Amino acid sequence: MIALINGNIMTMAGPIYQKGSIIVKDGQIAAISPDSSPASGASGEQIIDVSGKYVLPGFIDAHTHIGLYEEIYAIEGDDTNEASDPITPHLRAIDGINIEDLAFNDALQSGVTTVMTGPGSANVIGGLSLVMKTCGKTADQAVLKNPVGLKAALGENPKRVYGDQKKAPMTRMATAALLRETLTAAQNYGAKIKQGENDPDKLPDRDLKMEAMLPVIAGEIPLL
Incomplete structure (x- = not known):
């Protein structure tokens, strides 16, 4: 005591x-x-x-990439952005977090005891974020809530990342269109699942991207 x-x-x-x-x-x-x-x-x-x-x-930092963008490593410690597809809602921060990242201890020593961490802003939809403590022997042990939200970006980052690759989105118009298209597809996927509750023949093929979108459509987690 x-x-x-x-x-x-x-x-x-x-x-x-x-x-x-x-x-x-x-x-x-x-x-x-x-x-x-x-x-x-x-x-x-x-x-x-x-x-x-x-x-x-303890302080709470509500926007970090701690554990995904590691403090002392370069390529091997950078798991913030999967810049190969602008729509990646099925990516999960928990799968990439390195609890040994020195930034966790730096945060704790500075009084930050809780963080929200997740994918970066390269993609229009980047993946699922979580809330965790800055101490713990494993990421699973430190997690308080997972998922807490789905990362989305409307700014210059998707334009910059995919414009350099000469693929959409290269404009804000394309960013908004991709987001709108994905939300609509998720609504349709959810409707088909509901129809399949009474008629299994109407169940759609499993789609992990759309599954990750359903909590957003249902209002259970926000777009961040």
Whole structure:
């Protein structure tokens, strides 16, 4: 058990406690007090005086490519963009994350305890992002929610990446058209699956790209 005392505690959900205390038990906050008394009195308690310091909850970074675009590696550590097809909704960040990326520890040491990470913006639809902690022995252990959203891009990146390859999208018009076309195809795929619930002969062939789009069509996850 650890007691942090005499800190300026910013709870983010109420008043700031000046010279307050926090009790941490088994790695989790057990109690917060507006005064400096550790309060618990438990044996083996470690008391840390944080006078003059601010104590805040862990920061959340809602847009990263951590674990996919690794800190010290080049080609072997860059799994951010699958720039071979502008429509890749079936790609999953969890399949590419390297939990050994040094950026996780850098983030944690800077107070960032939770991140959303996922594919980059090269593709019109890039793949499924997730939310995870910045600590853990495996990516599966660190994940909090997967998937949390589907990456999409309307800016200059798809134009730049595929324009250099002399293939669509080379304009914002083509980017919007591809996105619209894919959303419509996913709607149609979902309708066929629903028809197949009563008539198996009407079930479409399995399409992993369209399957990944269905949670977006259903409003279960957003386009990011």
